[in-house]
Amino acid sequence: MKRTARLYALVEELRAAAPRPLTVARLAARFEVGTRTVQRDLQTLMQAGVPVRSIPGRGGGWSIDPKTTLPPIHLTLDEASALTAALAAADASTPYAGAARTAAQKIVASMTGPASVAARELAARIVTLPTPGDSAIRTAVERSLADNLVLRLSYTDATGHESDRVVEPAGLLTADGRWYLIAWCRTRRAGRGFRLDRIAAATPTGEHANPHDLTTLLLGSAAADATPPTALASLGPPP
Structure with missing residues (x-):
């Protein structure tokens, strides 16, 4: 078995036994490899962000949280x-x-x-022309949306005017190849869209934001008729 296939099989073996831990020796015997190989594989999974963990002591071993991983998906x-x-x-x-x-x-x-x-x-056969992007800003926006955190921005608008804003994120809008953060702007006390490539700095404050409905914030704007992409529409909350 090739290593990539073994890594995925290892995850599924741990999922099947969860929450009961499996020893390295048992996993080595299961995949007909040495214990050092299994140890290296488990460390690789941890570094890749797979939620495997070592449980010390008698009756311990390696386990995985099945709630944070997906079972095998068979694609056409x-x-x-x-x-x-x-x-x-x-x-x-x-x-x-x-x-x-x-x-x-x-x-x-x-x-x-x-x-x-x-x-x-x-x-x-797929190539893309790289587009400049600040990964630190993108990461801050992603974190603010995922954790619902208030975000502090330094922003340059279409006229070149620079300002500092404190915003409560509501969602993302994509249009004409551009991405916008839609948020309640505490500075302007209204819903606003911030083009990601015009954000000069972004810092999550750690403060939890008030919930805001994305559709409501878009009312009256050029994006009022925006709808979820077809592929994502069925994933949204029930009406």
Whole structure:
């Protein structure tokens, strides 16, 4: 078994036994490799962000939290190709671009057969022209949205005017190849859209923001008729 396949199989073995831990010796016997190989594999999984952990003491071993991992997903050829193309198009200025790249790698690595071959061949034929983007700013925006935190911005508007803002994030809007943070601006006391490439600095304050409805903040703006992408619409909250 190749190492990539073994890493995924190792995760599934831990998932199947969870919450009961498995010893390194048992895992080594299961995959017919040495204990040092299993230890290296487990460390690799930890470094990749997989929620595996070592439980010391008698009756201990290695375990995984099944709530934070996904079971195997069987994709059709078309689905695998679509995901590969969509994730490959996420450039440095796109929110969650880093996660998109690692997700694409995991999807392709976990597939076998014709779907895997097709996805790899398609990935080799997709290129993107890099777009300048500040990863620190993008990370701050991502964190503020994920954790619902108040964000402090330094922003330059379309006229070149610079200002400092304190905002409560509501969501992201994409239009004409640009990304906007839609938020309640405490400075202007109104909903505002902030183009990500015009944000000079962004710092989460650690303060939890008040909840704001994205659709409400867009009312009266040029984006009032914006709707979730078809692929995401079914993932939203029930009406």
